[in-house]
Amino acid sequence: MKTKKVTTISQFISEQQMQFPDATGDLSKLFLDIIIAAKIVNRDIRKAGLVDILGTHGSINVQGEEVKKLDVIANEEYIAALSLGGDCCAILSEENEDIIRIKNPGSNKSKYIIAIDPLDGSSNIDVNASIGTIFSIYKRFSDVHDEVTMDDCLQKGENQIAAGYIIYGSSTMLVYSTGNGVNGFTLDSSIGEFCLSHPNIKIPEKGSIYSINEGNYNEFPDGVKNYISYCKENDKSTKRPYSARYIGSLIADFHRNLLRGGIFIYPPTVKSPNGKLRLMYECNPLAFIAEQAGGIASTGNERILEIIPEKLHQRVPLFTGSKEMVEQAIEMYQSNSVQSI
Ligand code: AHG
Ligand code: MN
Ligand code: MN
Numbered sequence: 001m002k003t004k005k006v007t008t009i010s011q012f013i014s015e016q017q018m019q020f021p022d023a024t025g026d027l028s029k030l031f032l033d034i035i036i037a038a039k040i041v042n043r044d045i046r047k048a049g050l051v052d053i054l055g056t057h058g059s060i061n062v063q064g065e066e067v068k069k070l071d072v073i074a075n076e077e078y079i080a081a082l083s084l085g086g087d088c089c090a091i092l093s094e095e096n097e098d099i100i101r102i103k104n105p106g107s108n109k110s111k112y113i114i115a116i117d118p119l120d121g122s123s124n125i126d127v128n129a130s131i132g133t134i135f136s137i138y139k140r141f142s143d144v145h146d147e148v149t150m151d152d153c154l155q156k157g158e159n160q161i162a163a164g165y166i167i168y169g170s171s172t173m174l175v176y177s178t179g180n181g182v183n184g185f186t187l188d189s190s191i192g193e194f195c196l197s198h199p200n201i202k203i204p205e206k207g208s209i210y211s212i213n214e215g216n217y218n219e220f221p222d223g224v225k226n227y228i229s230y231c232k233e234n235d236k237s238t239k240r241p242y243s244a245r246y247i248g249s250l251i252a253d254f255h256r257n258l259l260r261g262g263i264f265i266y267p268p269t270v271k272s273p274n275g276k277l278r279l280m281y282e283c284n285p286l287a288f289i290a291e292q293a294g295g296i297a298s299t300g301n302e303r304i305l306e307i308i309p310e311k312l313h314q315r316v317p318l319f320t321g322s323k324e325m326v327e328q329a330i331e332m333y334q335s336n337s338v339q340s341i
Helices: 009-018 026-046 070-085 122-127 214-219 222-232 250-260 279-292 323-335
Strands: 090-093 112-120 131-139 162-168 172-177 183-188 193-198 209-211 263-266 296-298 318-321
Touching: 009 026, 009 183, 009 193, 026 070, 026 112, 026 131, 026 162, 026 172, 070 090, 070 112, 070 122, 090 279, 112 122, 112 279, 122 131, 131 250, 131 279, 162 250, 162 279, 172 193, 172 250, 172 279, 209 250, 214 222, 222 323, 250 263, 250 279, 250 318, 263 323, 279 296, 279 318, 296 323, 318 323
Parallel strands: 090 112, 209 263
Antiparallel strands: 112 131, 131 162, 162 172, 172 183, 183 193, 263 318, 296 318
């Protein structure tokens, strides 16, 4: 029997680092901090049904202790691992209003800022459906000895040094890019290592899945309504009607479409003219991955990665996925550009 060579994520990262003789190894160390946090959060998610960590944050359990919701726990665990690791100078979290500046002595000189959505798809925690963590890494502009500024944090997505996500699904995977393609690693829990399982991921140019919360249909712009009708039409040559798939965890919907081909849309609505998803924690990292895999990510009017953020928790509409599908959706969206919202 032939033994297949296994590449762990640590081996993969150090092999990549060796290709850049000038690399300091700081980014690799930050990745190792993320991996440790991912394993800890994975452990807690996997026992979520067994211990009292499901439920609403703010309630009290039988021991009289506060019951923490898993997204609060995940946030604390990522912040702890990233600050103790000392390999970043600031953390921007979807769960925290302000910049978290890392004051550890060792991290004073770090040039990296990390933005995270520690638990994406929180409405799915209690029903045992896939959830995730999304992260994105930037280099600060200001001097490493000075305090991290808001300008250091509000960078356009094009400046990302790396981005990725962890999906806690039927298996746990880490998918990331440092701007040189996209690679996916599956956690082998028997050895506690993420192993390269999906090298050089490319999103199919076209697919047959559309993902959108159609419950909000009446609030969508006309161009989006038209695109949904297009998805439902019969046409063999374009494999229509497409299948509708929407679980309500961006990561799960995005990951499926990345591997199978498809489009994900969270459009502007009457109630939320900027959509729901957050630029810094959700759209930018996934746009980086989508483009690195050969796909597209747009607000419907502009490329996600070119937006200069005005505030940390800014929301933007998102059209992302297979190139041909997203182009088609954007064309229909724009042809009704006097949007009826
Ligand atoms: P989060 O759990 O981090 O707040 O994100 C939830 C997001 C995203 O994961 C998902 O695609 C979207 O909310 C679903 O929103 P709707 O319920 O409005 O469809
Ligand atoms: Mn989210
Ligand atoms: Mn979240």
